[in-house]
Amino acid sequence: MNRGRKILLLGLVVGLATHFASYTLRRTYDPSSLDGQLAWMKSELQLTDAQFARIRELHEASSPRLRALASRVAQMQAEFVAFENTRRQSDRVDFIEFAHFVETRRAISRECLDSTRRLVLESASQMTPAQRALYLGIVAPASPEASSVVH
């Protein structure tokens, strides 16, 4: 192989090595864990260490409650499907039980909204106006009320 072709091959090797090294050395976040989500938020909103520590504390404090609420919401959805199946099969509805179900679901929904709004407002209060605007843009689908209150 002559010199020119060796240089051509060397260029290709150097280009590929640079590409893969640069791509694999980038930091990635785990979307399925709270740590990954908070680390992403820190990078996205450019939070300081102090802000991040406080926001992490808030999320860790409310996370078990939110998970419990999510589990109850899933349970209520399953109960509703069971109600609907019973109504279709027997063409009868136990109105007292259904009213109780609706009331429970309403209470859980209220609790969910309150928990979400509280977490969003407390987190937003730790941020600068620019960070807050970005954060509220991210959480707008979850808490439009909180977004409007802060704005």
Place this chain on the structure above:
Amino acid sequence: MPGAPNPDRTAMNPSPDPLDPLLDRWRPPEGETPSMAPEVWRRIGAAESRKGVLASFWEDLDLWLSRPPFAALFVACCALLGLFLAEVRVNRHEREQSALLARSYLQLIDPLLKEDVVAKSP
């Protein structure tokens, strides 16, 4: 004596050669000399093109890359191209990753949020 030189031809005053008037009248043909160079180059070009475009390309490439400044420039350009393409790939991956993280975060903070609402959010 046979084979001996003709005394007439070796004399000091030879008789005039019949070719001389013809040679005196000869002139180079006008217009042929200027067109000779382009014709020569045309023939050289035709001969080179018969060698094949690919062979010529590799020869040129070898010639350029065998010079150290061009070789260094080529390797540096390859490294920069690799970095640029990695940056493009990382940007696209980060956009997808950010959307996924935002969806996961929304689902974490709002248990009531439906999948379709989260999926439609930017």
